[in-house]
Amino acid sequence: MSRPQSPVQPIVALDDVHLTLDSGAGPVNILRGIDLSVGGGERVGIVGPSGSGKSTMMMVMAGLERPSSGRVQVAGCDLGALNEDGLARFRRNHVGIVFQGFHLVPTMTALENVAIPLEFAGARDAFERARAGLEAVGLAHRVTHYPGQLSGGEQQRVAIARAFVAEPSLLLADEPTGNLDLETGAHIVELLFGQARRRGTTLVLITHDPALARRCDRTVTLMDGRIADDGLAGRVRAAGLPAAGE
Numbered sequence: 363m364s365r366p367q368s369p370v371q372p373i374v375a376l377d378d379v380h381l382t383l384d385s386g387a388g389p390v391n392i393l394r395g396i397d398l399s400v401g402g403g404e405r406v407g408i409v410g411p412s413g414s415g416k417s418t419m420m421m422v423m424a425g426l427e428r429p430s431s432g433r434v435q436v437a438g439c440d441l442g443a444l445n446e447d448g449l450a451r452f453r454r455n456h457v458g459i460v461f462q463g464f465h466l467v468p469t470m471t472a473l474e475n476v477a478i479p480l481e482f483a484g485a486r487d488a489f490e491r492a493r494a495g496l497e498a499v500g501l502a503h504r505v506t507h508y509p510g511q512l513s514g515g516e517q518q519r520v521a522i523a524r525a526f527v528a529e530p531s532l533l534l535a536d537e538p539t540g541n542l543d544l545e546t547g548a549h550i551v552e553l554l555f556g557q558a559r560r561r562g563t564t565l566v567l568i569t570h571d572p573a574l575a576r577r578c579d580r581t582v583t584l585m586d587g588r589i590a591d592d593g594l595a596g597r598v599r600a601a602g603l604p605a606a607g608e
Protein backbone atom coordinates (compact mmCIF):
# COMPACT_ATOMS: atom_id res chain seq x y z
CA MET A 363 0.00 0.00 0.00
CA SER A 364 1.45 3.40 -0.89
CA ARG A 365 1.65 6.04 1.81
CA PRO A 366 1.09 9.77 1.28
CA GLN A 367 4.29 11.37 -0.08
CA SER A 368 3.64 14.97 0.90
CA PRO A 369 0.58 15.06 3.10
CA VAL A 370 -1.66 18.04 2.36
CA GLN A 371 -3.19 17.76 5.81
CA PRO A 372 -0.51 16.66 8.27
CA ILE A 373 -1.86 15.29 11.55
CA VAL A 374 1.22 16.63 13.38
CA ALA A 375 2.96 19.87 12.43
CA LEU A 376 5.77 21.26 14.57
CA ASP A 377 7.06 24.63 13.40
CA ASP A 378 10.36 25.95 14.82
CA VAL A 379 9.68 24.47 18.26
CA HIS A 380 12.11 25.44 21.00
CA LEU A 381 12.02 24.32 24.61
CA THR A 382 14.31 25.67 27.29
CA LEU A 383 14.00 24.47 30.88
CA ASP A 384 15.77 25.75 33.98
CA SER A 385 17.97 23.35 35.87
CA GLY A 386 20.14 23.93 38.93
CA ALA A 387 23.08 24.55 36.57
CA GLY A 388 21.19 27.17 34.50
CA PRO A 389 18.91 27.00 31.46
CA VAL A 390 19.03 23.86 29.27
CA ASN A 391 18.08 24.12 25.60
CA ILE A 392 16.32 20.79 25.12
CA LEU A 393 14.56 21.39 21.78
CA ARG A 394 16.40 23.81 19.48
CA GLY A 395 14.19 24.54 16.46
CA ILE A 396 12.20 21.44 15.53
CA ASP A 397 10.26 21.39 12.23
CA LEU A 398 8.38 18.17 11.65
CA SER A 399 5.32 17.14 9.70
CA VAL A 400 3.62 13.74 10.02
CA GLY A 401 0.90 12.70 7.59
CA GLY A 402 -2.34 10.99 8.62
CA GLY A 403 -1.88 7.21 8.81
CA GLU A 404 1.92 7.43 8.62
CA ARG A 405 4.12 5.30 10.89
CA VAL A 406 7.14 7.33 11.98
CA GLY A 407 10.07 6.05 14.04
CA ILE A 408 11.99 8.59 16.15
CA VAL A 409 15.60 7.64 16.86
CA GLY A 410 18.64 9.43 18.29
CA PRO A 411 21.09 9.24 21.16
CA SER A 412 20.03 9.31 24.79
CA GLY A 413 19.34 12.91 25.84
CA SER A 414 18.72 14.14 22.28
CA GLY A 415 15.18 15.25 23.16
CA LYS A 416 12.98 12.41 21.85
CA SER A 417 10.76 12.01 24.93
CA THR A 418 10.52 15.78 25.33
CA MET A 419 9.39 16.19 21.70
CA MET A 420 6.74 13.53 22.30
CA MET A 421 5.50 15.36 25.41
CA VAL A 422 5.19 18.53 23.31
CA MET A 423 3.17 16.65 20.64
CA ALA A 424 0.89 15.29 23.38
CA GLY A 425 0.32 18.76 24.84
CA LEU A 426 1.90 17.63 28.12
CA GLU A 427 4.78 20.10 27.80
CA ARG A 428 4.43 23.63 26.40
CA PRO A 429 7.23 24.80 24.11
CA SER A 430 9.08 28.05 24.92
CA SER A 431 8.42 29.17 21.35
CA GLY A 432 7.16 27.81 18.03
CA ARG A 433 3.90 26.33 16.87
CA VAL A 434 2.42 22.89 17.59
CA GLN A 435 -0.59 21.70 15.60
CA VAL A 436 -2.02 18.24 16.11
CA ALA A 437 -5.22 16.82 14.64
CA GLY A 438 -6.31 20.28 13.53
CA CYS A 439 -5.78 21.84 17.00
CA ASP A 440 -3.33 24.69 17.63
CA LEU A 441 -2.08 23.55 21.05
CA GLY A 442 -0.69 26.97 21.95
CA ALA A 443 -4.24 28.37 21.83
CA LEU A 444 -5.62 25.84 24.34
CA ASN A 445 -5.76 26.26 28.12
CA GLU A 446 -5.20 23.27 30.45
CA ASP A 447 -8.83 22.11 30.15
CA GLY A 448 -8.63 22.44 26.38
CA LEU A 449 -5.41 20.43 26.30
CA ALA A 450 -6.97 17.68 28.45
CA ARG A 451 -9.94 17.55 26.06
CA PHE A 452 -7.58 17.50 23.07
CA ARG A 453 -5.69 14.50 24.52
CA ARG A 454 -8.90 12.66 25.39
CA ASN A 455 -10.26 13.09 21.86
CA HIS A 456 -7.17 12.63 19.72
CA VAL A 457 -4.11 11.12 21.40
CA GLY A 458 -3.13 7.77 22.89
CA ILE A 459 0.16 7.57 24.79
CA VAL A 460 2.39 4.65 25.75
CA PHE A 461 4.96 6.13 28.15
CA GLN A 462 8.59 5.10 28.64
CA GLY A 463 8.02 2.49 31.39
CA PHE A 464 4.45 1.30 31.63
CA HIS A 465 2.81 3.96 33.85
CA LEU A 466 -0.06 1.70 34.91
CA VAL A 467 -1.94 2.61 38.09
CA PRO A 468 -0.72 -0.04 40.56
CA THR A 469 -3.93 -0.06 42.65
CA MET A 470 -6.17 -0.70 39.64
CA THR A 471 -6.72 -3.98 37.80
CA ALA A 472 -5.77 -4.38 34.13
CA LEU A 473 -9.44 -3.81 33.21
CA GLU A 474 -9.71 -0.65 35.33
CA ASN A 475 -6.45 0.71 33.89
CA VAL A 476 -7.68 0.28 30.31
CA ALA A 477 -11.08 1.78 31.14
CA ILE A 478 -9.55 5.04 32.49
CA PRO A 479 -9.59 7.06 29.22
CA LEU A 480 -13.15 5.92 28.47
CA GLU A 481 -14.34 6.81 31.95
CA PHE A 482 -12.77 10.27 31.59
CA ALA A 483 -14.67 10.60 28.32
CA GLY A 484 -17.90 9.63 30.12
CA ALA A 485 -18.45 6.45 28.06
CA ARG A 486 -21.24 4.29 29.53
CA ASP A 487 -19.75 1.10 28.08
CA ALA A 488 -16.22 1.78 29.38
CA PHE A 489 -15.73 -1.67 30.93
CA GLU A 490 -17.12 -3.61 27.96
CA ARG A 491 -14.82 -1.72 25.60
CA ALA A 492 -11.87 -2.08 27.96
CA ARG A 493 -12.50 -5.84 28.09
CA ALA A 494 -12.56 -5.98 24.27
CA GLY A 495 -9.32 -3.95 24.20
CA LEU A 496 -7.62 -6.44 26.52
CA GLU A 497 -8.91 -9.33 24.40
CA ALA A 498 -7.40 -7.67 21.31
CA VAL A 499 -3.94 -7.76 22.94
CA GLY A 500 -4.37 -11.36 24.11
CA LEU A 501 -5.03 -10.61 27.77
CA ALA A 502 -8.63 -11.76 28.21
CA HIS A 503 -7.39 -14.07 30.98
CA ARG A 504 -5.70 -11.26 32.94
CA VAL A 505 -8.46 -8.64 33.34
CA THR A 506 -8.64 -8.84 37.13
CA HIS A 507 -4.87 -8.89 37.67
CA TYR A 508 -3.07 -5.90 39.17
CA PRO A 509 0.06 -4.57 37.40
CA GLY A 510 2.26 -6.14 40.11
CA GLN A 511 0.81 -9.54 39.16
CA LEU A 512 1.69 -9.14 35.45
CA SER A 513 4.96 -9.71 33.58
CA GLY A 514 6.71 -6.78 31.86
CA GLY A 515 5.37 -7.83 28.45
CA GLU A 516 1.86 -8.18 29.84
CA GLN A 517 2.04 -4.74 31.48
CA GLN A 518 3.14 -3.26 28.15
CA ARG A 519 0.18 -4.96 26.45
CA VAL A 520 -2.16 -3.38 29.02
CA ALA A 521 -0.52 0.00 28.33
CA ILE A 522 -1.08 -0.52 24.58
CA ALA A 523 -4.71 -1.55 25.09
CA ARG A 524 -5.22 1.58 27.20
CA ALA A 525 -3.59 3.82 24.56
CA PHE A 526 -5.82 2.46 21.76
CA VAL A 527 -9.09 2.03 23.65
CA ALA A 528 -10.55 5.48 22.95
CA GLU A 529 -9.64 5.14 19.23
CA PRO A 530 -7.16 8.05 19.03
CA SER A 531 -6.14 9.37 15.61
CA LEU A 532 -2.53 9.68 16.87
CA LEU A 533 -0.71 7.13 18.99
CA LEU A 534 2.58 8.16 20.62
CA ALA A 535 4.76 5.44 22.12
CA ASP A 536 8.06 5.99 23.95
CA GLU A 537 10.33 2.93 23.75
CA PRO A 538 7.45 0.43 23.57
CA THR A 539 9.90 -2.48 23.33
CA GLY A 540 12.49 -1.12 25.78
CA ASN A 541 13.06 -3.45 28.76
CA LEU A 542 11.42 -6.40 26.97
CA ASP A 543 13.18 -9.51 25.69
CA LEU A 544 13.47 -9.93 21.91
CA GLU A 545 10.53 -12.29 21.48
CA THR A 546 8.17 -10.28 23.70
CA GLY A 547 9.34 -7.08 21.96
CA ALA A 548 8.58 -8.55 18.53
CA HIS A 549 5.09 -9.52 19.73
CA ILE A 550 4.48 -5.97 21.03
CA VAL A 551 5.58 -4.54 17.65
CA GLU A 552 3.09 -6.78 15.81
CA LEU A 553 0.36 -5.67 18.20
CA LEU A 554 1.10 -1.98 17.73
CA PHE A 555 1.20 -2.14 13.94
CA GLY A 556 -1.78 -4.50 13.75
CA GLN A 557 -3.96 -2.27 15.94
CA ALA A 558 -2.85 0.86 14.07
CA ARG A 559 -3.57 -0.71 10.66
CA ARG A 560 -7.03 -1.86 11.70
CA ARG A 561 -7.96 1.59 12.99
CA GLY A 562 -5.99 3.81 10.56
CA THR A 563 -4.06 5.29 13.51
CA THR A 564 -1.00 7.47 12.91
CA LEU A 565 1.96 6.06 14.86
CA VAL A 566 4.90 8.03 16.26
CA LEU A 567 7.27 5.58 17.94
CA ILE A 568 10.43 6.47 19.82
CA THR A 569 12.84 3.57 19.70
CA HIS A 570 16.41 2.37 20.06
CA ASP A 571 15.32 -0.89 18.41
CA PRO A 572 16.47 -1.05 14.74
CA ALA A 573 13.88 -3.76 13.93
CA LEU A 574 11.08 -1.47 15.12
CA ALA A 575 12.50 1.54 13.24
CA ARG A 576 12.64 -0.53 10.03
CA ARG A 577 8.93 -1.36 10.31
CA CYS A 578 8.07 2.35 10.11
CA ASP A 579 7.38 4.29 6.89
CA ARG A 580 10.22 6.65 7.77
CA THR A 581 12.74 7.30 10.49
CA VAL A 582 13.37 10.73 11.98
CA THR A 583 16.74 11.22 13.72
CA LEU A 584 17.14 13.69 16.58
CA MET A 585 20.57 15.00 17.61
CA ASP A 586 21.10 17.47 20.38
CA GLY A 587 17.58 18.91 20.26
CA ARG A 588 17.45 19.23 16.47
CA ILE A 589 16.25 17.05 13.62
CA ALA A 590 19.39 15.70 11.94
CA ASP A 591 17.41 13.70 9.34
CA ASP A 592 13.64 13.74 8.81
CA GLY A 593 13.70 10.55 6.72
CA LEU A 594 12.03 12.23 3.75
CA ALA A 595 15.01 12.05 1.35
CA GLY A 596 15.02 8.24 1.50
CA ARG A 597 11.28 8.16 1.02
CA VAL A 598 11.46 10.36 -2.07
CA ARG A 599 14.22 8.10 -3.46
CA ALA A 600 12.12 5.03 -2.69
CA ALA A 601 9.35 6.54 -4.84
CA GLY A 602 11.84 6.94 -7.74
CA LEU A 603 11.87 10.74 -7.53
CA PRO A 604 15.00 12.89 -7.26
CA ALA A 605 15.67 14.04 -3.70
CA ALA A 606 16.60 17.68 -3.05
CA GLY A 607 20.17 18.37 -4.12
CA GLU A 608 20.46 15.34 -6.40
Ligand SMILES: Nc1ncnc2c1ncn2[C@@H]1O[C@H](COP(=O)(O)OP(=O)(O)OP(=O)(O)O)[C@@H](O)[C@H]1O
Nearest residue numbers: 383384385390392411412413414415416417418419
Ligand atom coordinates in the same frame (compact mmCIF):
# COMPACT_ATOMS: atom_id res chain seq x y z
N1 LIG B 1 12.62 18.78 33.49
C1 LIG B 1 13.85 18.90 32.98
N2 LIG B 1 14.68 19.87 33.38
C2 LIG B 1 15.92 20.02 32.85
N3 LIG B 1 16.40 19.22 31.87
C3 LIG B 1 15.62 18.24 31.42
C4 LIG B 1 14.30 18.01 31.93
N4 LIG B 1 13.75 16.96 31.27
C5 LIG B 1 14.69 16.54 30.39
N5 LIG B 1 15.81 17.29 30.49
C6 LIG B 1 17.03 17.15 29.68
O1 LIG B 1 16.67 17.26 28.31
C7 LIG B 1 17.44 16.40 27.51
C8 LIG B 1 16.53 15.57 26.64
O2 LIG B 1 15.81 14.65 27.44
P1 LIG B 1 14.84 13.57 26.82
O3 LIG B 1 14.26 12.82 27.97
O4 LIG B 1 13.89 14.22 25.89
O5 LIG B 1 15.88 12.66 25.99
P2 LIG B 1 15.64 11.33 25.17
O6 LIG B 1 16.12 11.57 23.79
O7 LIG B 1 14.24 10.86 25.35
O8 LIG B 1 16.66 10.32 25.89
P3 LIG B 1 16.52 8.72 26.22
O9 LIG B 1 16.84 8.01 24.94
O10 LIG B 1 17.58 8.52 27.26
O11 LIG B 1 15.14 8.44 26.74
C9 LIG B 1 18.31 15.60 28.46
O12 LIG B 1 19.61 16.17 28.45
C10 LIG B 1 17.65 15.79 29.80
O13 LIG B 1 18.58 15.72 30.84
Ligand SMILES: [Mg+2]
Nearest residue numbers: 416417418462
Ligand atom coordinates in the same frame (compact mmCIF):
# COMPACT_ATOMS: atom_id res chain seq x y z
MG1 LIG C 1 13.40 9.24 26.36
